[in-house]
Amino acid sequence: MSEDSKHLEITLETQVESVNLAEEMCLRVAEAAGFGEDDCYRIGMSVREGVINAFHYGNEERPEKKIHLALDLTPEKMIIRVLDEGKGFELSSVPNPLAEENLLSTSGRGIFLMRAFMDEFEVVPGRTGGAEIIMSKKLPLSGNSGTNGKSGQGAAPKKKA
Amino acid sequence: MALRATYREAAGVTVVDIGGRITLGEGSALLRKTIRELLEDQRTLILLNLADVDYIDSSGIGELVSAYTGVKNRGGSLKLLHLTKKVHDLLQLTKLFTVFEVYSDETSALRSYR
Numbered sequence: 001m002s003e004d005s006k007h008l009e010i011t012l013e014t015q016v017e018s019v020n021l022a023e024e025m026c027l028r029v030a031e032a033a034g035f036g037e038d039d040c041y042r043i044g045m046s047v048r049e050g051v052i053n054a055f056h057y058g059n060e061e062r063p064e065k066k067i068h069l070a071l072d073l074t075p076e077k078m079i080i081r082v083l084d085e086g087k088g089f090e091l092s093s094v095p096n097p098l099a100e101e102n103l104l105s106t107s108g109r110g111i112f113l114m115r116a117f118m119d120e121f122e123v124v125p126g127r128t129g130g131a132e133i134i135m136s137k138k139l140p141l142s143g144n145s146g147t148n149g150k151s152g153q154g155a156a157p158k159k160k161a
Numbered sequence: 162m163a164l165r166a167t168y169r170e171a172a173g174v175t176v177v178d179i180g181g182r183i184t185l186g187e188g189s190a191l192l193r194k195t196i197r198e199l200l201e202d203q204r205t206l207i208l209l210n211l212a213d214v215d216y217i218d219s220s221g222i223g224e225l226v227s228a229y230t231g232v233k234n235r236g237g238s239l240k241l242l243h244l245t246k247k248v249h250d251l252l253q254l255t256k257l258f259t260v261f262e263v264y265s266d267e268t269s270a271l272r273s274y275r
Contacts, residue, residue, distance in 0.1 A: 106226050
């Protein structure tokens with residue numbers, strides 16, 4: 001990580017409220033980084049889905065487990081990592097929600113939405129077990145001058161030590 | 162914003178006016194409870210007015226699908242009215258436009274149940 005990069009991480013409880021908390025936190029960072037309204041929506045939704053995945057599938061809604069959320073803001077992109085304390089999973093084993101037989105499924109669209117809304121997306125085994133979702137969005141070409149007029153209001157993450 | 166849902170009768174159809182976010186937790190739970198109450202009351206022709214729903218996540222999408230199949234399994238019909246752009250785009254992305262009947266005006270929607 002270079003000197004120009006910023007890093008923020010937070011440990012979340014395995015509870016529904018963590019989903020909104022994570023979304024709000026990442027939205028503030030995204031707005032401060034200059035992302036426009038549409039990209040902020042996509043980033044916020046992806047963070048929601050990543051944390052829902054960790055809450056429900058990874059940690060199986062068990063309150064003794066934690067969800068680890070990390071954000072990195074580099075000069076090129078915003079990187080989001082969501083790590084759970086579950087058993088891990090293979091991306092290739094996730095059913096395609098667009099397949100005819102899955103259209104009426106009541107779950108299984110989170111991974112699809114993160115893939116659709118972010119520029120890069122992968123799932124790797126976590127360093128201490130579980131699954132880690134790593135996804136990123138390129139910063140707007142205009143640098144840090146946001147298109148939604150909400151940039152730079154005290155929400156920038158701390159510089160990494 | 163928390164989800165809110167009220168319903169009214171129009172031309173033999175129960176129109177459910179929904180506002181707020183349909184997301185994991187209270188939002189999805191309220192939609193589930195509302196549909197369950199309507200089915201218990203033998204109301205199986207249901208039009209969900211989503212004009213004031215500005216946000217749905219995957220949990221909310223799942224709840225909409227669950228409502229659709231639950232009503233259909235009771236011999237009824239659940240349709241959608243007045244999608245906001247975000248909800249419209251999300252249903253398109255997830256191919257659920259091929260599942261739901263979607264209307265942009267209430268009169269046409271009500272007529273479609275005849």
